[in-house]
Amino acid sequence: MTDHLRVPDFVEGFGPLQETRVSSVSKSHGQHRKPVLPDLDAAISALELKDGAVLSFHHHLRNGDAVMVAVLEAAARAGLRDLHVAASSIFAVHAPLVKHIESGVIGSICTNFMSGPVAEAISRGLMTSPVLLRTHGGRARAIRSGELEIDVAFVAAPSCDPMGNISGTTGPQACGVLGYPQCDVLCAKRVVAVTDTLVDYPAQRIQISQDSVDMVALVRSLGDVSGILSGTTRPSEQPDDLEIASKAARVIEASGLLVNGFSLQNGAGGTSLATAAALGRVMERKGIVGSFASGGVTGFHVDMLEAGLFESLLNVQCFDLKAIESFRNDPRHQGMSASMYANPHERGAVVDRLDAVVLGAAEIDLEFNVNVTTRADGLIMGGSGGHADTAAGATLSIVTTKLTAAGFPKIVDRVGTLTTPGKTIDVVVTNAGIAVNPGRDDLTDRLRAAGLTPVPIEELHRLALEQSERRPQRSMSDHIVAISEYRDGTVTDVIRKV
Amino acid sequence: MTDHLRVPDFVEGFGPLQETRVSSVSKSHGQHRKPVLPDLDAAISALELKDGAVLSFHHHLRNGDAVMVAVLEAAARAGLRDLHVAASSIFAVHAPLVKHIESGVIGSICTNFMSGPVAEAISRGLMTSPVLLRTHGGRARAIRSGELEIDVAFVAAPSCDPMGNISGTTGPQACGVLGYPQCDVLCAKRVVAVTDTLVDYPAQRIQISQDSVDMVALVRSLGDVSGILSGTTRPSEQPDDLEIASKAARVIEASGLLVNGFSLQNGAGGTSLATAAALGRVMERKGIVGSFASGGVTGFHVDMLEAGLFESLLNVQCFDLKAIESFRNDPRHQGMSASMYANPHERGAVVDRLDAVVLGAAEIDLEFNVNVTTRADGLIMGGSGGHADTAAGATLSIVTTKLTAAGFPKIVDRVGTLTTPGKTIDVVVTNAGIAVNPGRDDLTDRLRAAGLTPVPIEELHRLALEQSERRPQRSMSDHIVAISEYRDGTVTDVIRKV
Numbered sequence: 001m002t003d004h005l006r007v008p009d010f011v012e013g014f015g016p017l018q019e020t021r022v023s024s025v026s027k028s029h030g031q032h033r034k035p036v037l038p039d040l041d042a043a044i045s046a047l048e049l050k051d052g053a054v055l056s057f058h059h060h061l062r063n064g065d066a067v068m069v070a071v072l073e074a075a076a077r078a079g080l081r082d083l084h085v086a087a088s089s090i091f092a093v094h095a096p097l098v099k100h101i102e103s104g105v106i107g108s109i110c111t112n113f114m115s116g117p118v119a120e121a122i123s124r125g126l127m128t129s130p131v132l133l134r135t136h137g138g139r140a141r142a143i144r145s146g147e148l149e150i151d152v153a154f155v156a157a158p159s160c161d162p163m164g165n166i167s168g169t170t171g172p173q174a175c176g177v178l179g180y181p182q183c184d185v186l187c188a189k190r191v192v193a194v195t196d197t198l199v200d201y202p203a204q205r206i207q208i209s210q211d212s213v214d215m216v217a218l219v220r221s222l223g224d225v226s227g228i229l230s231g232t233t234r235p236s237e238q239p240d241d242l243e244i245a246s247k248a249a250r251v252i253e254a255s256g257l258l259v260n261g262f263s264l265q266n267g268a269g270g271t272s273l274a275t276a277a278a279l280g281r282v283m284e285r286k287g288i289v290g291s292f293a294s295g296g297v298t299g300f301h302v303d304m305l306e307a308g309l310f311e312s313l314l315n316v317q318c319f320d321l322k323a324i325e326s327f328r329n330d331p332r333h334q335g336m337s338a339s340m341y342a343n344p345h346e347r348g349a350v351v352d353r354l355d356a357v358v359l360g361a362a363e364i365d366l367e368f369n370v371n372v373t374t375r376a377d378g379l380i381m382g383g384s385g386g387h388a389d390t391a392a393g394a395t396l397s398i399v400t401t402k403l404t405a406a407g408f409p410k411i412v413d414r415v416g417t418l419t420t421p422g423k424t425i426d427v428v429v430t431n432a433g434i435a436v437n438p439g440r441d442d443l444t445d446r447l448r449a450a451g452l453t454p455v456p457i458e459e460l461h462r463l464a465l466e467q468s469e470r471r472p473q474r475s476m477s478d479h480i481v482a483i484s485e486y487r488d489g490t491v492t493d494v495i496r497k498v
Numbered sequence: 499m500t501d502h503l504r505v506p507d508f509v510e511g512f513g514p515l516q517e518t519r520v521s522s523v524s525k526s527h528g529q530h531r532k533p534v535l536p537d538l539d540a541a542i543s544a545l546e547l548k549d550g551a552v553l554s555f556h557h558h559l560r561n562g563d564a565v566m567v568a569v570l571e572a573a574a575r576a577g578l579r580d581l582h583v584a585a586s587s588i589f590a591v592h593a594p595l596v597k598h599i600e601s602g603v604i605g606s607i608c609t610n611f612m613s614g615p616v617a618e619a620i621s622r623g624l625m626t627s628p629v630l631l632r633t634h635g636g637r638a639r640a641i642r643s644g645e646l647e648i649d650v651a652f653v654a655a656p657s658c659d660p661m662g663n664i665s666g667t668t669g670p671q672a673c674g675v676l677g678y679p680q681c682d683v684l685c686a687k688r689v690v691a692v693t694d695t696l697v698d699y700p701a702q703r704i705q706i707s708q709d710s711v712d713m714v715a716l717v718r719s720l721g722d723v724s725g726i727l728s729g730t731t732r733p734s735e736q737p738d739d740l741e742i743a744s745k746a747a748r749v750i751e752a753s754g755l756l757v758n759g760f761s762l763q764n765g766a767g768g769t770s771l772a773t774a775a776a777l778g779r780v781m782e783r784k785g786i787v788g789s790f791a792s793g794g795v796t797g798f799h800v801d802m803l804e805a806g807l808f809e810s811l812l813n814v815q816c817f818d819l820k821a822i823e824s825f826r827n828d829p830r831h832q833g834m835s836a837s838m839y840a841n842p843h844e845r846g847a848v849v850d851r852l853d854a855v856v857l858g859a860a861e862i863d864l865e866f867n868v869n870v871t872t873r874a875d876g877l878i879m880g881g882s883g884g885h886a887d888t889a890a891g892a893t894l895s896i897v898t899t900k901l902t903a904a905g906f907p908k909i910v911d912r913v914g915t916l917t918t919p920g921k922t923i924d925v926v927v928t929n930a931g932i933a934v935n936p937g938r939d940d941l942t943d944r945l946r947a948a949g950l951t952p953v954p955i956e957e958l959h960r961l962a963l964e965q966s967e968r969r970p971q972r973s974m975s976d977h978i979v980a981i982s983e984y985r986d987g988t989v990t991d992v993i994r995k996v
Contacts, residue, residue: 006916006991006992007989007990007991007992008978008992011628011978011981011992012978013626013627013628014627014628014630014978014981017981017989017992018987018988018989019988019989019990020919020984020986020988020989020990021988022919022921024986024988025890025919025921025922025984026890026921026922027890027891027892027893027921027922028842028846028849028850028890028891034845034846128511129511129512130509130511130512132512140709163846163851164845186684200759200789200809201789201790201851202789202790202810202812202832202848202851204810204829204830204832205829205832206832209834209835209837209838210838210845210846210847210848211638211835211837211838211841211843211845211846211847212845213845214844214845261698291698291699291700292699292700311698312700312702314700331702331703332702334700334702334703334704336707337707337709339707339709340707340708340709343709344526345709346712347532347662347708347709347710347711347712348526348531348532348661348708348709349708349709350700350708351526352526353661353699353700392523392524392525392526393525393526394525395525418504421518421520421523423520423523423524423525424523424524424525480506480509480510480512483509483512483515486518486523488518488522489516490516490517490518490519490522491505491515491516491517491518492505492517492518493504493505494504494505494506494509494515
């Protein structure tokens with residue numbers, strides 16, 4: 001290095017060489033103290049964002065999340081405009097987004113699920129550009145493929161060290177698995193760890209490591225832990241729900257899939273959990289051990305693991321404290337990224353290995369298409385999340401639903417919004433009977449053999465109409481307020497202004 | 499979806515839409531059974547590789563690895579030519595590569611470390627294009643930045659399920675942490691999990707997940723477990739080594755860095771471990787608790803963790819069974835990727851947080867430049883690995899060495915190959931005295947105050963020459979057989995044909 005003859009300018013069979021300059025070599029130690037910024041204003045300033053920037057957020061803090069709003073408040077104070085919010089989900093707690101949409105700070109939104117005041121305001125025509133609603137797997141696909149380019153991923157970090165090593169299992173707002181931000185941190189141009197709990201280096205139980213994080217920003221609190229954990233994480237005890245759950249469990253039993261190695265996903269709702277409970281009793285009686293249960297995980301799933309009904313849990317998101325504890329302590333309970341969970345790319349996701357999934361529906365129609373995006377009055381109240389992903393992946397996709405809700409029929413001629421294509425739904429189980437998708441005659445035969453008597457879905461539709469007092473309202477507005485994107489990036493439907 | 503009016507072709511404020519076609523929607527379950535190929539020939543065939551393809555390999559199986567050779571044998575049988583081998587390290591066990599270089603199957607190589615028959619043959623002029631020698635951090639940087647584009651990453655998988663979820667902690671060839679292939683699997687166009695232990699889905703303790711893996715290929719054995727674990731993982735008991743170790747520990751103590759929160763990296767060699775042992779006794783006596791020890795981890799490091807001398811271990815590679823056991827069972831013992839360990843990008847790596855590193859040297863010169871790449875006779879016998887990375891990162895970089903080896907001086911006028919720039923080396927500790935880099939006068943003062951009496955490196959050089967019978971041979975050949983790349987991608991030196 002002191003002698004320029006040491007390194008030639010060009011090497012045959014290789015090409016030009018650039019010699020290391022002594023003057024450019026130094027200890028990196030001092031240079032690589034990562035900025036730990038005192039607040040989000042300092043972070044926004046350090047990022048030197050431009051109008052129109054794409055900011056991403058995860059939803060592990062659910063309806064207790066204070067981070068997305070705090071970041072957007074800081075962006076507003078910095079005078080930024082026309083931001084694109086790429087949130088994995090939006091809840092009631094995010095209501096202040098409405099004023100930032102009104103003022104032009106937020107110009108567009110994509111998300112996988114949207115409920116509460118933001119969803120309602122958007123349904124009523126708040127935004128000029130439509131919200132893009134993706135599936136959990138579709139979002140992972142869009143990020144990994146470069147379709148959704150993120151300028152800055154803000155990662156709410158239950159604990160974090162000064163170099164940005166993030167753990168979800170410690171801190172006052174511990175949420176356990178951090179499955180949703182994983183694609184964001186891999187692909188975003190910049191990553192900010194937002195934390196209320198700065199721990200000594202190195203953080204313990206690192207889930208996102210420092211080589212993915214550009215800076216750390218401190219906040220007083222990530223949010224309200226009581227909103228982070230969802231309400232219902234016990235099986236329903238309502239007679240109607242139990243009847244539906246019992247039938248759904250019998251459908252799974254009759255399907256032939258309930259053998260050793262069985263895999264299951266069910267949501268955190270009372271009927272879904274009751275179905276898993278009923279199924280657990282069958283598994284126990286028959287001595288069947290399942291391989292895994294997946295999805296958002298509750299304490300109820302942990303009970304099934306600990307009872308030996310499943311060998312493992314694959315968890316993209318914890319729903320309660322018991323799930324967090326188990327994820328922390330039991331190696332059979334593994335975390336997974338949204339990409340591993342549901343990415344529809346050719347490498348295959350966990351959903352593709354599901355034997356059965358138990359799903360809900362706002363509406364299901366005569367072609368078995370499911371709406372989990374809009375209410376009967378047309379207001380947005382959800383979105384696919386993992387619904388369309390698991391339906392496509394699982395060998396047996398079961399929708400459980402009552403015939404009516406709030407006076408509206410839930411079995412309809414045609415869904416108000418097509419979220420999940422009927423070709424991926426196999427059975428609908430209601431309190432008034434079971435209908436099998438005509439594409440699954442094999443299943444019809446198995447159910448009949450098991451003493452279950454499926455009826456045509458038209459029959460359930462007729463009963464639902466009989467028992468309902470009102471009819472869904474379908475908007476004919478030209479103003480499209482949201483687009484429902486399928487996991488592969490095509491569009492299943494548009495949602496119109498109410 | 500049945501009605502083309504449902505999804506318009508274009509939405510104002512958004513752009514064109516492509517409607518989901520019912521005919522293209524299907525259950526993904528059947529499609530996403532990942533190929534589990536019976537052998538590497540089937541894998542090579544399925545990959546449809548072209549001549550010149552870039553194949554990457556990790557070195558967690560060290561000198562017991564049978565995977566790299568088996569893949570290249572299969573590539574040779576398939577008639578492939580001019581392949582680029584991107585291996586994180588090459589050992590004696592990889593000797594069969596020589597014949598594949600001779601036959602033209604392998605056209606070029608990049609690696610971070612190279613010893614044994616392949617290194618010797620390359621030193622003697624086997625290849626027309628020079629081998630590119632990187633650092634561990636430099637390889638991570640090159641892959642993440644796109645400078646090194648990998649067509650296929652072959653990941654030796656101690657256990658793996660049929661969807662490609664890989665664990666390093668179970669299976670007959672369990673090697674523990676899988677730090678080196680992490681960048682490869684993130685960035686390679688295709689990823690093949692190569693395993694001798696196919697486990698039921700889902701694998702336990704997943705370290706590389708299915709969404710990064712394209713196919714699984716079965717082999718009879720990943721290799722020889724006795725070669726996977728390195729020999730020396732206990733401190734040396736040789737008097738010379740113990741004297742050097744004791745001095746090195748006194749240097750660290752005198753440096754002022756040995757306070758609570760201290761962090762250390764030391765290699766797996768006997769003198770390095772003896773230095774850590776000596777330091778451990780000081781820490782115990784003074785009641786000092788370090789924050790972390792990093793690097794390749796041995797059972798000796800585990801002992802220090804369990805004795806409470808360090809709060810945690812950050813481990814890129816396990817060197818012995820005890821390290822594997824501890825990594826499996828103790829959450830304070832965390833794995834890290836090569837990128838987290840040593841990537842010189844602006845996000846900062848673990849090496850940047852090191853207080854002290856204890857390094858070896860084949861030669862060190864009057865400018866404190868270190869050679870760990872070639873022997874005194876010019877033959878390649880190593881490469882940086884993490885040497886240049888940790889030297890640049892640590893506040894205090896100590897090289898421990900005897901004055902001579904095999905009759906050659908180890909303190910030289912000028913190193914045969916410049917691996918690690920002297921500007922990043924602070925102290926050299928020998929059996930005959932200590933020399934401090936003139937750039938670190940603060941350290942000289944501290945050592946003097948502690949009763950240590952540093953001497954000019956010229957004095958150690960003079961003694962080394964006195965005690966040696968032979969002089970290093972420097973090749974003047976025009977045939978450049980290897981290029982020593984610094985962590986930032988510039989070139990510190992070239993290695994000439996012997």
